[in-house]
Amino acid sequence: MTAHDxxxxxxxxxxxxYLDRDLAPDEVVVAEGHLDACDYCRRRYRFEENLRxxxxxxxxxxxxxxxxxxxxxxxxxxxxxx
Amino acid sequence: MSExxxxxxxxxxxxxxxxxxxxxxxxxxxxxxxxxxxxLVGTREEAEELVQDTYARAFRxxxxxxxGTNMRAWLLRILTNLNLDRGRKIQRTPDxxxxxxxDYYLANKVAAAEGEQALEQDQVVERLSQGGxxxxxxxxxxxxxxxxxxxxxxxxxxxDAAQILDVPIGTVMSRLHRGRRILKQKLAEESLT
Numbered sequence: 001m002t003a004h005d006x007x008x009x010x011x012x013x014x015x016x017x018y019l020d021r022d023l024a025p026d027e028v029v030v031a032e033g034h035l036d037a038c039d040y041c042r043r044r045y046r047f048e049e050n051l052r053x054x055x056x057x058x059x060x061x062x063x064x065x066x067x068x069x070x071x072x073x074x075x076x077x078x079x080x081x082x
Numbered sequence: 083m084s085e086x087x088x089x090x091x092x093x094x095x096x097x098x099x100x101x102x103x104x105x106x107x108x109x110x111x112x113x114x115x116x117x118x119x120x121x122l123v124g125t126r127e128e129a130e131e132l133v134q135d136t137y138a139r140a141f142r143x144x145x146x147x148x149x150g151t152n153m154r155a156w157l158l159r160i161l162t163n164l165n166l167d168r169g170r171k172i173q174r175t176p177d178x179x180x181x182x183x184x185d186y187y188l189a190n191k192v193a194a195a196e197g198e199q200a201l202e203q204d205q206v207v208e209r210l211s212q213g214g215x216x217x218x219x220x221x222x223x224x225x226x227x228x229x230x231x232x233x234x235x236x237x238x239x240x241x242d243a244a245q246i247l248d249v250p251i252g253t254v255m256s257r258l259h260r261g262r263r264i265l266k267q268k269l270a271e272e273s274l275t
Contacts, residue, residue: 015185016259022240043201044189051188052234054207055265058215059235063116067130071112071137075105078141080098 007034011041015048104144108137111154118158118236121219122165122228132168136161155242162228162246188266191274210273218268226261229254234262 014031017023023031035042083091115136120129139160140147147156192209193201200206222230232243233254240258244251 012184012186016262020240022255040198043193043198044186047189047192047201047206048185050204050207051210051266054210055215055219056235056237058212059121059219059231060117061120061126063113063133064126064130067116067133068109068112070130070134071109074134074138075109075141 008038008041011035011038012044015045018045019049019052100149101144104147104149105141107153108140108144108157111157112137114154114236115157115161118231119161119165121216121231121235122162124220132161132165135164139164152242154236155238155246158232158236158238159246159248182260182263183267185263185266187263188270191270195274210269214269214273218265218272221268222261222264226257226264229257230261230265233258 011031011034014023014027017027018031035045112133116129116133119132119136120126123129123132136157140157147153189201192206196206196209219227219230228247229243232238232246233240238246240251240254243258244254247254249257
């Protein structure tokens with residue numbers, strides 16, 4: 001099952017805006033209308049959604065222990081008015 | 083104590099309270115600030131230094147923060163400015179990047195390697211290794227990467243990212259879209275070859 005009806009190309013163009021909730025209402029209608037009928041695009045949207053979550057989790061690294069104490073120290077070093 | 087002295091004493095006390103509240107709020111955001119910083123620079127050490135410089139400046143200039151506005155965005159604005167000052171050359175956004183692939187590129191690669199049905203599995207993305215994501219992200223050119231990091235990892239809105247980077251919102255959107263495509267292309271190269 002390969003896409004290549006022009007509807008799939010349009011749907012691919014709308015992917016990022018759709019997931020960002022940044023499409024105009026008429027574009028949402030176009031995307032959802034196509035997704036209802038097209039497994040090919042629906043799978044790719046789902047993949048993209050999972051991918052975004054995975055990227056966020058994979059690229060997110062906790063603050064090293066010790067940094068907070070250094071930041072608190074910076075705060076304490078600030079001159080204060082009497 | 084005269085009326086004027088009393089008013090002055092109240093003003094000073096109020097300011098001290100505002101300052102403490104500012105400092106507490108800022109420190110509570112440190113982990114979130116670090117997570118973004120970590121992906122904007124190459125190493126953990128650089129990220130730690132950048133966060134410390136950011137907080138040193140924030141604590142000095144706390145009066146320029148408007149209470150009730152987005153403090154995380156305010157801190158990140160300082161941080162990205164410092165990052166530029168630290169000698170990262172302002173890269174002209176290359177007008178002639180090699181044309182990146184479309185948005186289905188990575189999904190198509192996965193489907194070709196593992197079958198169309200693999201895309202139905204939520205875990206399929208986990209086969210792209212975690213290290214692959216970090217490496218691929220680090221290869222995205224700076225201008226694009228900054229926006230991808232702010233929006234997709236820092237979860238900032240387009241508008242906040244525009245303010246942080248001091249660029250128009252349209253620029254944020256175009257860099258974000260292209261940056262994500264480049265990232266997917268890099269992921270395909272790193273994880274599926």
